Amino acid sequence: xxxxxxxxxxxxxxxxxxxxxxxxxxxxxxxxxxxxxxxxxxxxxxxxxxxxxxxxxxxxxxxxxxxxxxxxxxxxxxxxxxxxxxxxxxxxxxxxxxxxxxxxxxxxxxxxxxxxxxxxxxxxxxxxxxxxxxxxxxxxxxxxxxxxxxxxxxxxxxxxxxxxxxxxxxxxxxxxxxxxxxxxxxxxxxxxxxxxxxxxxxxxxxxxxxxxxxxxxxxxxxxxxxxxxxxxxxxxxxxxxxxxxxxxxxxxxxxxxxxxxxx
Amino acid sequence: xxxxxxxxxxxxxxxxxxxxxxxxxxxxxxxxxxxxxxxxxxxxxxxxxxxxxxxxxxxxxxxxxxxxxxxxxxxxxxxxxxxxxxxxxxxxxxxxxxxxxxxxxxxxxxxxxxxxxxxxxxxxxxxxxxxxxxxxxxxxxxxxxxxxxxxxxxxxxxxxxxxxxxxxxxxxxxxxxxxxxxxxxxxxxxxxxxxxxxxxxxxxxxxxxxxxxxxxxxxxxxxxxxxxxxxxxxxxxxxxxxxxxxxxxxxxxxx
Numbered sequence: 001x002x003x004x005x006x007x008x009x010x011x012x013x014x015x016x017x018x019x020x021x022x023x024x025x026x027x028x029x030x031x032x033x034x035x036x037x038x039x040x041x042x043x044x045x046x047x048x049x050x051x052x053x054x055x056x057x058x059x060x061x062x063x064x065x066x067x068x069x070x071x072x073x074x075x076x077x078x079x080x081x082x083x084x085x086x087x088x089x090x091x092x093x094x095x096x097x098x099x100x101x102x103x104x105x106x107x108x109x110x111x112x113x114x115x116x117x118x119x120x121x122x123x124x125x126x127x128x129x130x131x132x133x134x135x136x137x138x139x140x141x142x143x144x145x146x147x148x149x150x151x152x153x154x155x156x157x158x159x160x161x162x163x164x165x166x167x168x169x170x171x172x173x174x175x176x177x178x179x180x181x182x183x184x185x186x187x188x189x190x191x192x193x194x195x196x197x198x199x200x201x202x203x204x205x206x207x208x209x210x211x212x213x214x215x216x217x218x219x220x221x222x223x224x225x226x227x228x229x230x231x232x233x234x235x236x237x238x239x240x241x242x243x244x245x246x247x248x249x250x251x252x253x254x255x256x257x258x259x260x261x262x263x
Numbered sequence: 264x265x266x267x268x269x270x271x272x273x274x275x276x277x278x279x280x281x282x283x284x285x286x287x288x289x290x291x292x293x294x295x296x297x298x299x300x301x302x303x304x305x306x307x308x309x310x311x312x313x314x315x316x317x318x319x320x321x322x323x324x325x326x327x328x329x330x331x332x333x334x335x336x337x338x339x340x341x342x343x344x345x346x347x348x349x350x351x352x353x354x355x356x357x358x359x360x361x362x363x364x365x366x367x368x369x370x371x372x373x374x375x376x377x378x379x380x381x382x383x384x385x386x387x388x389x390x391x392x393x394x395x396x397x398x399x400x401x402x403x404x405x406x407x408x409x410x411x412x413x414x415x416x417x418x419x420x421x422x423x424x425x426x427x428x429x430x431x432x433x434x435x436x437x438x439x440x441x442x443x444x445x446x447x448x449x450x451x452x453x454x455x456x457x458x459x460x461x462x463x464x465x466x467x468x469x470x471x472x473x474x475x476x477x478x479x480x481x482x483x484x485x486x487x488x489x490x491x492x493x494x495x496x497x498x499x500x501x502x503x504x505x506x507x508x509x510x511x512x513x514x515x516x517x518x
Contacts, residue, residue: 137364137423140314141378141430142354145346151381155368 001202008203012210022190023211029104029179029186030172033111037172038165040112041119046149048124059120066117072181074114079106079182107179107186115172122164126157159230163241166223170216177212187211220246265292266325267434267465268313273322275308282308283319284489290467292433295460297476297497298469300486301512306469309486310436313467314356315349327355327433354382357427357435361442363419365411365426371398372407375426383430390429397425401455417448421455428459435459437468453479471516477501485509 011019044062047055066074079102083089090102090109130153138148177188185193191208195201224243268290275283282305290296298306311317312324315332319341324331329352336342344352366374375394379385385393398407401421411419420440427435437456441449453475460466460479470476476483476497483500485492485508493506504510 131364133360133362133364134366136316137358137360137366138377139350140316140353140356140358140360141426142350142382143378144350147381151377152366156366159368 004200004203007198007200008206011203011207015207016194018185018190018194019187019207019211022185022187023215025104025184026173026176026186027215029107029111029176029184030169033108033115033176034169034172036108036112037115037119037168040116041121041123044116044120045123045127048120049127063117063120066114071110071114071175071178075107075110075179075182078110078113079103103182103184106182107176107184110179110182111172111176115168118168119165122161122168123157126160127153129160130156162227162230163223166219166226169223170219173215173219174212217247266290266328267292267294268324268326268467270324271322273309273312273319273324275305275312275317275320282489283312286322286486286489286491288484288491288494290434290465292465293463294481295464295466295468295479296482296484297480298467298484298486299471299473299476299512299516300492301515303488304486305489306484306486307438310438310467310469313434313436314353314358316358318343326352350382354378354430355433357424357430357432359420359423359427359435359437359440361439363411363416363423363443365419365423367411370408370410371403371414371422371425374411374422375429378426379429394425394429397428398422400428400458401425402451415448416444417451420444420448420452424452424455424459433465435464435466437466437470439469439471441470441472473501473513473517485512487512 044059047059048063050056050059079090090106092102093100093105134152134156135145135148138152139145143151176186179186180189180192183189187208191204195204198204220243224241224246227241266289268288270289271287273283273286274281284305286305286309288296288309298310300306308317312319313326313331318332321341330341331352332344332349333341334344343349366377369377372391372394375397376387376390379390379393380387395404395407398404401424403418403421403425406414406418406422409418411422414422424440440456441452444452449472453472456466456468456475457479468476468480480497482494483497484494485500485504485506487508492508493500493504495505499505500509501513504513
């Protein structure tokens, strides 16, 4: 079979509606799931540091479970499994003018629950990276432990979180494709459906790859802009990663390295 | 006599190390006490116990009339106070750290205003205005909007003193406030502390600056190996020490 250039070009520049819909869905799934994952990750990180054994045990157990099982399996359990057991069925939800299909809700929940466990580790490392003297100074002024965390430790930890958070989101954009397993019509599944009628597998998935790389590249630019602004505003706390390093590697792209470089 | 600090029979262990061994001391309201002694003698630990940054294992330590960080339970044992009560007690005790511990994400003004706003619930505008006055008092009116990393060590330490003063403490504790400074910046920080002494602030200062102790302290306390070795006016302890250990220590720091 030869490479069909005109098919490829047409698909790249005049994609069918299902591709565009799928790509949009990919983006908003990633954004919502990442936002929820950050919130969950923060809660888990704080629970892990709790003085009480129950939240500590819950957070540790949760992280252990989520990080120890594949996302694909989690998605199937959450969407199909829970419905089959009669535990919970995701149904279409109408929020004013928009209606959110059950499978999209399940997709968001799966990604958020999964991401929370990974964000928890990043948050924990970031909180630990803040000098202990900071909380001490805040508490010596009469702030409660919770206030010291909120007004002194977390704002500093968040700066350390930004670089690895950006990498998590880059990953999230791509990981959404795994939700095709529960039948969520994002970019990857849209492409698969299209493939099953045209059989131009190579051209179709080359186009899909280009779409994904366009999304992650745009994100890299946004991430660089955010980090540049944070640096300008007063953190020597941020490790410097050039856009070139971000796109092609060679910088401190590993979260651990970023955390270490930041201190 | 009105006492700001009163401790009796204080013991503390770090694992097997007996860092405070039956320590007793009194600091009167308005008094300036300088704690001296070799490193590892327990002076910093004792200071940190005074606002419950460290726990004590035995004894009684009253600060501003409260058993700091503890209450005595029905069996007569020390039980740790609630976190809220400890925070309340600390509001009246200023603490200045060796390494300043300024909040790097906040400007000098914001560093000073944070606790009044969050703890005293002072209106933000008022707190910022008070903060500017305090920064002027430590000679930093032109650095109000600077972030800590833009300030020299001496300037950072002066902001840290202003930050502690913003809570209008009854007692100020200084943990080697000039040890982390370049020599040329020691003077400006000591001058601020001297000024506070002149205004009648009650202070306990851990310091290796013997000239400062001589000039400012009402009393010097010499510690070694977890004990208070001797105590008295600076003229006597520093010039005619009664104890061999004090003499040995002083001969080392004074060359």
